[in-house]
Amino acid sequence: MELMGIExxxxxxxxxxxxxxxxxxxxxxxxxxxxxxxxxxTRFVKPxxxxx
Amino acid sequence: MLGYTEKMREIAGRLLSECSVEMVxxxxxxxxxxxxxxxxxxxxxxxxxxIWDSNCGINLANYLTNRKEKIAVFAKGCDSRNIVxxxxxxxxxxxxxxxxxxxxxxxxxxxxxxxxxxxEILEVSETDTTVKVKTAAAESLFDKAEVLQxxxxxxxxxxxxxxxxxxxxxxxxxTDIDRYADIRKIEEMDAADKxxxxxxxLSPCIRCYACRNACPLCYCPTCFVxxxxxxxxxxxxxxxxxxTFHFLRAYHxxxxxxxxxxxxxxxxxxIDMRLLTRKLEKDCQEQFxxxxxxxxxxxxxxxxxxxxxxxxxxx
Numbered sequence: 001m002e003l004m005g006i007e008x009x010x011x012x013x014x015x016x017x018x019x020x021x022x023x024x025x026x027x028x029x030x031x032x033x034x035x036x037x038x039x040x041x042t043r044f045v046k047p048x049x050x051x052x
Numbered sequence: 053m054l055g056y057t058e059k060m061r062e063i064a065g066r067l068l069s070e071c072s073v074e075m076v077x078x079x080x081x082x083x084x085x086x087x088x089x090x091x092x093x094x095x096x097x098x099x100x101x102x103i104w105d106s107n108c109g110i111n112l113a114n115y116l117t118n119r120k121e122k123i124a125v126f127a128k129g130c131d132s133r134n135i136v137x138x139x140x141x142x143x144x145x146x147x148x149x150x151x152x153x154x155x156x157x158x159x160x161x162x163x164x165x166x167x168x169x170x171x172e173i174l175e176v177s178e179t180d181t182t183v184k185v186k187t188a189a190a191e192s193l194f195d196k197a198e199v200l201q202x203x204x205x206x207x208x209x210x211x212x213x214x215x216x217x218x219x220x221x222x223x224x225x226x227t228d229i230d231r232y233a234d235i236r237k238i239e240e241m242d243a244a245d246k247x248x249x250x251x252x253x254l255s256p257c258i259r260c261y262a263c264r265n266a267c268p269l270c271y272c273p274t275c276f277v278x279x280x281x282x283x284x285x286x287x288x289x290x291x292x293x294x295x296t297f298h299f300l301r302a303y304h305x306x307x308x309x310x311x312x313x314x315x316x317x318x319x320x321x322x323i324d325m326r327l328l329t330r331k332l333e334k335d336c337q338e339q340f341x342x343x344x345x346x347x348x349x350x351x352x353x354x355x356x357x358x359x360x361x362x363x364x365x366x367x
Contacts (some may be wrong), residue, residue, distance in 0.1 A: 003331055004246025011167065014367045027367065043247050046164060046292040 005043055009034040053157055054180060056219050058140035060126060063152055063217065064099040066293040067124045073150050074121040077112050078102045086162040090115060092119070104219075106178055109159035109163040109201060111314040113137070113268040116144045123149055126219070128156040130203075130312035133345025134268040137308055140348060143271060153215030155223040158204030159313070160272040163322055165199055168192070203313035203326060206231045212345050232334045235327065250295060255319040257294045259287070263325055266318035269305045276300065302328035307336045310345045 001011050012031050016024045064076040080101040086108040092115070093099055095178045112125050112282070113134030123144075127135055135151060138144050160183055166173060168185075175186040183194045197205075206229055210223040238249060259278070264270045277297055285300070286293035287358035302309075302325070310328040316326050336342045339362045342353035 002243075003246065003328075004250055004295070005243045005245075007065045012367060013365055027061075043243075044292060044295070046286070046290060 006041075007038050009038055010041060053104060053106065053155075053280060054178070056154060057083070057102065057269055059219050060102050060104055060152070060154075061099045064102055064124065064217070065095055065096050067150060068093070068099065072122070073124040076102070076124045076126075078126045079104060079108045079110075082107070085173050086160065086165065104154065106158065106160045106183070106196065107162070109177070109267065109313060109317045109327040111268045111312045114266065114314070117268070117271040119144055119148070121148070124152060126152050126154050127212050127215065128154050129207065129209040129211055129213070130156075130310050132214050133209060133310040134312060134347055136214055136312070136345040137269065140345075141308075142204060146348070149216075151212065151215045153212030153216070153218040155220055156204075156207075156210050157223055158200040158207065158210070159317075159341070160196065160199050161201040162317075168194065170197070201313050201317065203311045203316070204323075206311070209310075209346075214348070232330065233332055235331050238327065238331075251291065253323060253327065254294050254298055255291065257289070257298070257323055258299065258321060259289060259294065260320060262318040263315035263323075264301060266287070267305070267315040268312070268314070269308050270301070276304075298325055298328060301325075302332060305329050305334040307340075307342060307355075308333065309333055309346050 002008050012027070013032070014027045016027060055335055060078060065076065066075060067073045074094065076093040076099070078091050078093065079088045081103055082089045086107045088103065088105070088110070090112060095104060108128070108302075111134055116123065116125065116135065116138055125131070125135070131246060132151065132153060137151065139146050144269055147213070157180070160178075161299050165183070165185055169187050169190070169192055171187040171189055173185055173187055178186045178196065181196050182216050183196050183199055185192050185194065208226055208229055208231070210225055212218070239248060239272065243251060261275075264275060277287070285296045309332065311330060311333060313326065315329075316324055319325070333344070336344070340353040344352065
């Protein structure tokens with residue numbers, strides 16, 4: 001994805017166990033912050049036909 | 053490589069006459085210059101159609117998938133690595149094959165030659181180091197090293213890695229080759245430039261799937277692009293669909309691609325999709341120390357877990 005031109009911070013990978021609630025919160029916060037900093041994604045988006 | 057033809061006919065004739073194989077896969081003269089085509093010989097009297105020169109770039113491992121009979125196949129360095137892949141992936145048994153190794157000094161790039169001369173090419177002949185191209189208007193002579201396919205110029209496995217017999221003595225392997233200079237250049241670009249680079253690279257694609265059909269790795273009974281339930285990817289020429297096809301196909305070849313160049317050679321519009329497969333090859337080499345198709349014993353990089361597999365991307 002990075003080679004293609006998708007910013008590094010847009011795609012995240014993490015292992016979180018169902019018992020790791022705090023880690024889950026941390027990960028979600030970090031991901032949202034990183035993606036928000038990048039702004040909306042314009043690449044690799046296929047416009048859908050508008051249906052009335 | 054020019055003296056190979058006679059030896060090949062002799063080997064093929066011998067194997068067929070003693071019935072040790074049912075079919076020999078090699079090359080015959082194509083209908084156009086620089087377009088040799090695969091040839092399947094089953095009768096001893098037909099071995100004279102076999103030839104060998106620097107236009108045998110098609111990967112013959114592609115014709116071994118799921119075959120049941122005993123086959124002799126002529127294999128260049130890259131073909132032999134793909135045959136190893138096929139055996140490791142259970143697409144054919146080692147005992148079904150009689151591999152005739154062909155030491156290779158590279159195949160010539162028909163597209164580059166067509167760009168270097170004017171008018172229709174009528175005849176192409178070669179010596180060990182030169183290539184002579186005849187058009188209606190003129191005759192030009194090129195250094196073979198200058199008109200090699202890029203993957204052949206960068207090749208470090210010219211000799212077959214697996215063989216039952218050889219057509220000739222091994223050729224000298226190329227050393228000190230920087231295989232990934234162009235890949236590093238792309239990696240250094242920023243995200244917007246990368247996006248634009250592949251936009252330009254893939255824009256001529258007509259989705260003919262010649263690259264996929266020429267590839268010995270692409271043997272799925274139904275390719276993901278042909279499937280319609282579910283339809284993973286759009287079938288038209290929408291740039292996003294084209295990109296999805298090329299990147300995903302490259303991923304399916306990760307850790308398996310031997311950079312034989314069949315895809316690029318088959319492409320009617322001249323897209324260098326090897327930039328994608330070579331990036332994955334580079335990653336496999338750097339992160340797992342893995343090169344595809346070199347050994348029957350080792351499991352492929354993406355097939356095994358090792359405690360020291362790089363995992364820094366997992367947070």
